[in-house]
Amino acid sequence: MSTQPEHNNTLDQLSSALDSGELKRMRFMLNKGLRPVEAAKLLEKTPPRERQILWNLVSKENEGKVLQHLGDDVQADIVSRMDASELLAATEGLDSDDMADMMQQMPERLMREVLRIMDKQNRKRVEKLLSYPEDTAGGLMNTDTVTIRPDITVETVLRYLRRHTDVPQDTDSLFVVSRKDSFIGVLPLTRLLTSDPQVMVREIMRTEQAAIPATLPDQEVARLFEDEDLVSAPVVDESGKLLGRITIDDVVDVIREDADHSLMSMAGLDEDEDTFAPVLRTTRRRAVWLGINLITAFIASAVIGLFEGTLEQVVALAVLMPIVASMGGIAGSQTLTLVIRGQALGHIERGNIGWLFNRELIAGALNGTLWALVVAAVAVVWFGDTTVGIVIALAIVINLLAGAMAGTLLPMALKSAGIDPALAGSVLLTTITDVVGFFAFLGLATLFFG
Amino acid sequence: MSTQPEHNNTLDQLSSALDSGELKRMRFMLNKGLRPVEAAKLLEKTPPRERQILWNLVSKENEGKVLQHLGDDVQADIVSRMDASELLAATEGLDSDDMADMMQQMPERLMREVLRIMDKQNRKRVEKLLSYPEDTAGGLMNTDTVTIRPDITVETVLRYLRRHTDVPQDTDSLFVVSRKDSFIGVLPLTRLLTSDPQVMVREIMRTEQAAIPATLPDQEVARLFEDEDLVSAPVVDESGKLLGRITIDDVVDVIREDADHSLMSMAGLDEDEDTFAPVLRTTRRRAVWLGINLITAFIASAVIGLFEGTLEQVVALAVLMPIVASMGGIAGSQTLTLVIRGQALGHIERGNIGWLFNRELIAGALNGTLWALVVAAVAVVWFGDTTVGIVIALAIVINLLAGAMAGTLLPMALKSAGIDPALAGSVLLTTITDVVGFFAFLGLATLFFG
Incomplete structure (x- = not known):
C-alpha cells in the first residue's frame, strides 16, 4: 500500500504500541466480523489518522467492497493515496456501475491510468458508463441485465x-x-x-x-x-x-443525497462532507463561507453607519436594532426553506407561485403586526419612550414583509439563473433582511427624532 | 361529499362560471388521464380552494388511491371533511398498511367510527397494524405475504x-x-x-x-x-x-421524510408541512416560531442594554457589533449542521465526539484569527481607531470559539435529553453566539475605553 511517509510513521508507532494480538483482532473484525458496508461505516466515523490505520488492515480482497460503500469525500481521500494497479486490483469483481462511480471520484490522470491497464472488455464497459454524466440515468445504471x-x-x-x-x-x-x-x-x-x-x-x-x-x-x-x-x-x-x-439501491442513495443537499448547502457545506475531515481541510472550506457572510455583515454595518448621528442621540436604538433584523431573518428563512423544499418536491411552478407569494405576504403582515405590537409594548416600558415603540413596530412589519418577499422570490430567481437556491439563498436573504431591517428602523428613527 | 358551506359555495360559483365541458375535461383528467400518484401531486401543488374543487371531481373509486399518495398534512385536511362511511368506501381495496397509515392521520373519534363499521376481517387486520406505533417496523409493514x-x-x-x-x-x-x-x-x-x-x-x-x-x-x-x-x-x-x-416503497418514504426532517426543523417547520396551507394556519404555526426566536432577540438586546454607557461614548461600537454576532452565528451553525447530519447518519458517538470537538475548536480558532485580522484592519481604517480594531478582533475569536463549542455540544446534550437537536439547536445556538458576541465585544470595549 502506498501511504505518505507521515502516515506510515504513525502506523509504525501505533503498531509497536498495540500488541500484535490486538491488531490481529482488529484485522479479523474488519475483514470477517463486519460486512463491507459495516466496515465502511466504521471507517467513516473514525478520525483521519486512525482511519488510515484501519484502512491498512483491510485485506486486498475486501478493499473494493469497502471502498464502494464510503461517502464520496472519504472515498476520494483514500483513493488519492493508492496507485492505479492497486485500484484496479481493488475494484475487480465490482459491478461495472460501482467501478465507474469510483473512477469518477479519481483525479483525471489516475482514472486514465486505471483504464489503460484494465482488460479490454471491462474497459469498454466502464468507458461506456463514464461517457454519461454521474448525475444522469446513464451514470446510475449498470449493464448486468437479463x-x-x-x-x-x-x-x-x-x-x-x-x-x-x-x-x-x-x-x-x-x-x-x-x-x-x-x-x-x-x-x-x-x-x-x-x-x-x-x-x-x-x-x-x-x-x-x-x-x-x-x-x-x-x-x-x-x-x-x-x-x-x-x-x-x-x-x-x-x-x-x-x-x-x-436498481432501487442506487436510487435510494440519490434520494438520501438529494435530501441532504438542501440541509448542508444552507450552511455552506457539501452533502458529501466527511464528518471527520482533517482540521486544515475543514478550516479552508469553512473560511470561504465565513468570508462570503462577512460581506453581508459589512453591508449591514455600512447601513448602520449611515445613521451614526441618530444612534448617538438615542442609544436605545442600538439596543433594539438587532431585534428588527433578527425577526425579519427568521421569518424570511422560514419562507425560504418552505419554497426550497417545494422546489425539490416539484410543487412550485409558474402557475401557483403567485398564490404562494400572496399567502406569505399576508402571513408576514399578520405576524408582523402581532409581534410588532408585543415588541413595541416592551420597548415603551423599557425605555419609557412612545416614539421608539412606534418606530420599532413599523420597522418590524416592513422587515417581515421584506422577508416574505425575498423568501419567495429569491429561490425562484436563483433557480432560473441556474444558481443553487439552497446554497446562495440564505446568504442573500440575510443580506436583504439586515439591510431592510436596519435601514427601516434607523431611517424611521431619524425621521421621527430628527 | 360533506363539505363546509363556504366550500360548496365556491364550488357552485366556479361550477357555473366554468362551462360544463371544462369540468368534464378536468374530471376525466383526474380519474383517467392521470395515475392516482399524479393526481395526488396535482392536489398537493394546488392552493386550498381549488384543491377542494379538484378533490370533489375525483371519483369515488379513485378517492382511496389518491388519498394514500398525499402528504400527511394535506391528507389530514381532506380526511377531516369526510365522514366515516365515505372514508370506509374510499379506503376499500387499499393495502392494509396504507389503510392503517391513513387512519393514523384521522381524529381519534373518526378512526373509532371507521373501525366500527368495517367488516370483521379487515377490522382485525387493521387493528393489529394500528397496535404498533406509526414509526416502528410494525407500523410500516403490510400483511400480504406469500x-x-x-x-x-x-x-x-x-x-x-x-x-x-x-x-x-x-x-x-x-x-x-x-x-x-x-x-x-x-x-x-x-x-x-x-x-x-x-x-x-x-x-x-x-x-x-x-x-x-x-x-x-x-x-x-x-x-x-x-x-x-x-x-x-x-x-x-x-x-x-x-x-x-x-417493502422498499414504504422505506423510501421514511428516508425522504427523515432527511427532510432536519432541513425543515431547523427553520421551525414540520416535514409534512403542506406547501399550500391556508394563510391562517400558516400564520398561526409561524407565529409560535417567531415568538420563540423573539425571546432570543430580547436576551441579546438585554446584553447590549448593559453597555448603554459605552455605546453612547463610542458610536462605532453600535455600527460594528452585528459583525461579531453574525460571524459567531454562521460558524456555529456550520458546526451544528455537520453534527446534526452526523447524528442522523449514525457517525457520531461517545468515542469520537472528543476528536470532533477539538477539530472544531482548532478550526474555529484558525478561522477566527484569520477573519478577526481582516475585520480589525477594516475597522481601524474605517474609524481611525486602533482600540476598536483590537477589541473587535478579540471578540470575533472568542465568539467563533463559542460557536464551535455550542455547535458540537448542543446537539449532543439535546439528543441525550430527548429533545430534537434539529428543532431546538439553531435557536439555542443563536442565543449563545448573540450573547457571547455582544458581551465579549461591548464588555472588552468597556474595559479598553473605560
Whole structure:
C-alpha cells in the first residue's frame, strides 16, 4: 500500500504500541466480523489518522467492497493515496456501475491510468458508463441485465433461467428486447411465475412502463421510482436500444443525497462532507463561507453607519436594532426553506407561485403586526419612550414583509439563473433582511427624532 | 361529499362560471388521464380552494388511491371533511398498511367510527397494524405475504404459484415458515427460478438475513434496507412469529421524510408541512416560531442594554457589533449542521465526539484569527481607531470559539435529553453566539475605553 511517509510513521508507532494480538483482532473484525458496508461505516466515523490505520488492515480482497460503500469525500481521500494497479486490483469483481462511480471520484490522470491497464472488455464497459454524466440515468445504471425475446414461451424462459446459477441482485423482472436489442417490454418475475408455461412472453409482458432515457437527470429518475414504486427500470439510448438497468439501491442513495443537499448547502457545506475531515481541510472550506457572510455583515454595518448621528442621540436604538433584523431573518428563512423544499418536491411552478407569494405576504403582515405590537409594548416600558415603540413596530412589519418577499422570490430567481437556491439563498436573504431591517428602523428613527 | 358551506359555495360559483365541458375535461383528467400518484401531486401543488374543487371531481373509486399518495398534512385536511362511511368506501381495496397509515392521520373519534363499521376481517387486520406505533417496523409493514413450508420441492412451489394469479406487488421473495407460522428463512424468486425443480425449499432458502422485530424504530429499518440493499424484509413478533413484511416503497418514504426532517426543523417547520396551507394556519404555526426566536432577540438586546454607557461614548461600537454576532452565528451553525447530519447518519458517538470537538475548536480558532485580522484592519481604517480594531478582533475569536463549542455540544446534550437537536439547536445556538458576541465585544470595549 502506498501511504505518505507521515502516515506510515504513525502506523509504525501505533503498531509497536498495540500488541500484535490486538491488531490481529482488529484485522479479523474488519475483514470477517463486519460486512463491507459495516466496515465502511466504521471507517467513516473514525478520525483521519486512525482511519488510515484501519484502512491498512483491510485485506486486498475486501478493499473494493469497502471502498464502494464510503461517502464520496472519504472515498476520494483514500483513493488519492493508492496507485492505479492497486485500484484496479481493488475494484475487480465490482459491478461495472460501482467501478465507474469510483473512477469518477479519481483525479483525471489516475482514472486514465486505471483504464489503460484494465482488460479490454471491462474497459469498454466502464468507458461506456463514464461517457454519461454521474448525475444522469446513464451514470446510475449498470449493464448486468437479463434479456429475453418476445416470441418464446414461459417454459423456455424458465428452462433458460434454470441454466443460469447467477441472476444479478435485485432482478425483479426480465427485459424483453428485439433482435436488434431494442427495448420492447418488461416481464416481472411474479408474472412469469404465475403464468401458464405454454403462453408466449409477448402475451404477458408489460409494455405500459416506458424505459428511461440515459440522459434523464438522476433526480427525475428518483421521482419516477418513488411515484411508481419501482424496484428496477430499463435504460435506453435515443434510438430505443437497451443499455442497462437502474436498481432501487442506487436510487435510494440519490434520494438520501438529494435530501441532504438542501440541509448542508444552507450552511455552506457539501452533502458529501466527511464528518471527520482533517482540521486544515475543514478550516479552508469553512473560511470561504465565513468570508462570503462577512460581506453581508459589512453591508449591514455600512447601513448602520449611515445613521451614526441618530444612534448617538438615542442609544436605545442600538439596543433594539438587532431585534428588527433578527425577526425579519427568521421569518424570511422560514419562507425560504418552505419554497426550497417545494422546489425539490416539484410543487412550485409558474402557475401557483403567485398564490404562494400572496399567502406569505399576508402571513408576514399578520405576524408582523402581532409581534410588532408585543415588541413595541416592551420597548415603551423599557425605555419609557412612545416614539421608539412606534418606530420599532413599523420597522418590524416592513422587515417581515421584506422577508416574505425575498423568501419567495429569491429561490425562484436563483433557480432560473441556474444558481443553487439552497446554497446562495440564505446568504442573500440575510443580506436583504439586515439591510431592510436596519435601514427601516434607523431611517424611521431619524425621521421621527430628527 | 360533506363539505363546509363556504366550500360548496365556491364550488357552485366556479361550477357555473366554468362551462360544463371544462369540468368534464378536468374530471376525466383526474380519474383517467392521470395515475392516482399524479393526481395526488396535482392536489398537493394546488392552493386550498381549488384543491377542494379538484378533490370533489375525483371519483369515488379513485378517492382511496389518491388519498394514500398525499402528504400527511394535506391528507389530514381532506380526511377531516369526510365522514366515516365515505372514508370506509374510499379506503376499500387499499393495502392494509396504507389503510392503517391513513387512519393514523384521522381524529381519534373518526378512526373509532371507521373501525366500527368495517367488516370483521379487515377490522382485525387493521387493528393489529394500528397496535404498533406509526414509526416502528410494525407500523410500516403490510400483511400480504406469500408463505411456504420448508419441506416441499421447488416444483411444488412453482405449481402453487401458478395457481395464484395475483402475487402482491414488490414480492421479490417468499417467506419460509413453520407449521406454527414461525419465520425460518427467505426464498428469493431469483433463486427459486434458477434451482432444480426436485430440490427442497429447505436446501435453497436463505437464513442469514434476520427478520425485523416489529418494535424496531423506522429509521433503523431504513438504515437496514440501505445497508443491505433490501427490497423487502419479513417482520416478526417477540416470539419469532411472522407478522408481515416491509417493502422498499414504504422505506423510501421514511428516508425522504427523515432527511427532510432536519432541513425543515431547523427553520421551525414540520416535514409534512403542506406547501399550500391556508394563510391562517400558516400564520398561526409561524407565529409560535417567531415568538420563540423573539425571546432570543430580547436576551441579546438585554446584553447590549448593559453597555448603554459605552455605546453612547463610542458610536462605532453600535455600527460594528452585528459583525461579531453574525460571524459567531454562521460558524456555529456550520458546526451544528455537520453534527446534526452526523447524528442522523449514525457517525457520531461517545468515542469520537472528543476528536470532533477539538477539530472544531482548532478550526474555529484558525478561522477566527484569520477573519478577526481582516475585520480589525477594516475597522481601524474605517474609524481611525486602533482600540476598536483590537477589541473587535478579540471578540470575533472568542465568539467563533463559542460557536464551535455550542455547535458540537448542543446537539449532543439535546439528543441525550430527548429533545430534537434539529428543532431546538439553531435557536439555542443563536442565543449563545448573540450573547457571547455582544458581551465579549461591548464588555472588552468597556474595559479598553473605560
